[in-house]
Amino acid sequence: MAESINRVVLAYSGGLDTSVILKWLQQEYKCEVVTFTADLGQGEELEPARKKAELMGIKPEHIFIDDLREEFVRDFVFPMMRSNALYEGLYLLGTSIARPLIAKRQIEIARQVNADAVSHGATGKGNDQVRFELGYYALQPDIKVIAPWREWDLTSRTALIAFAEQHQIPVPKDKRGESPFSTDANLLHTSSEGKVLEDPWDEVPDYVFSRTVNPEDAPDTPQVITVAFERGDAVAVDGEGMSPATLLAKLNDLGRVHGIGRLDLVENRFVGMKSRGMYETPGGTILHAAHRAIEQITLDRGAAHLKDELAPRYAELVYNGFWFSPEREMLQAAIDHSQHKVSGEVRLKLYKGGVHVIGRRSPNSLYSEKVVTFEDDQGAYDQRDAAGFIKLNALRLRLLGRRDR
Secondary structure (H helix, E strand, O other), X not given: XXXXXXXXXXXXXXXXXXXXXXXXHHHHHOOEEEEEEEEOOOOOOOHHHHHHHHHOOXXXXXXXEEEOHXXXXXXXXXXXXXXXXXXXXXXXXXXXXXXXXXXXXXXXXHHHOOOOEEEOOXXXXXXXXXXXXXXXXXXXXXXXXXXXXXXXXXXXXXXXXXXXXXXXXXOOHHHOOOOOOEEEEOOOOEEEEOHHHOOOOOOOOHHHOOOOOOHHHOOOOOEEEEEEEEOOEEEEEOOEEOOHHHHHHHHHHHHHHOXXXXXEEEEEOOOOXXXXXXXXXXXXXXXXXXXXXXXXXXXXXXXXXXXXXXXXXXXXXXXXXXXXXXXXXXXXXXXXXXXXXXXXXXEEEEEOOEEEEEEEEOOOOOOOHHHHOOOOOOOOOOOOHHHHHHHHHHXXXXXXXXXXX
16 A cells, blocks of 8 residues: 655656656545646746646646746756766766756755655656655655656556546647657757667667757858856856856857757666667857866866866766765865856857867966967076976886886
């Protein structure tokens, strides 16, 4: 028999899976369901989710549809971008970084409506179940979590549709056939996986891509843009100041036109298996390149190299769902401290899938043309100092050489 639950907050998209979950929770747990739908910039109309929830008996005051786009970019995407994090050297963590915000808001709503449980629609094979639940437990240690995919016997799409029809849950015509792949989207990226993408030898079909034009079809003329930074965060594009979410949306538009940000990746999931996914991160790809470029002239070598050592660890923490862990917060504090002087402008050329840095400048630049020039540096650098520097660094190698010769 199901555990006694009075009220549960469900992360609800209004799609087939979460609509079935809503009814299943009502039926299996005999509890009141509160729905929460997050607008993270996925580009979908969210009001249908409200109407569908109402149709399924949810009280209007228990339907939450929140616009979290600015918070998402300001408090999650931008801090991550300061770290230059790439999971397994390639993935810009578009799905991973959205989950802690959804978990955070779910817990806030649970407290607001006095719910004793939360629920999500993540499967038992994926990473999202871990990300959601680590977030829940970090913020509300005693919260009850219901993960239907780990409990019910609805193990196929056919079974879901049959359940929906049995309980008069509307199923759109385009959802009745077998979906060729699954997607997840937000303002940072779109991910696609499953079905036609499961064989890693097969090229991704063109119809899978939704946020970028094919680079082969992109304009034949490059576009040059400028991105301005303050303390490690992008604040303007081509001289126009923008809010975090507006700026990322602008970069997405630019990246879309030029076919930027496509990634075909076989990654190692936290739960142990390998999976193949296709990611489109147009604006994030531009932002990542621009941020690294402004750091090139504003960060000291020691700080820059240490950041490069920390970035893979930071990326792994975000990927695995440990956003609210003390170690991620410790890394964030160090990373944020490094960004105090990371201000200035970067000029980039966008062309047929590529982002090319062609200029950078900053009032805090550590680059000295006077020191680095091959012309007369007028005493700024004494080349004779290099002899002692080299001999000291060579000392242990010479001692080893004498011993082993």
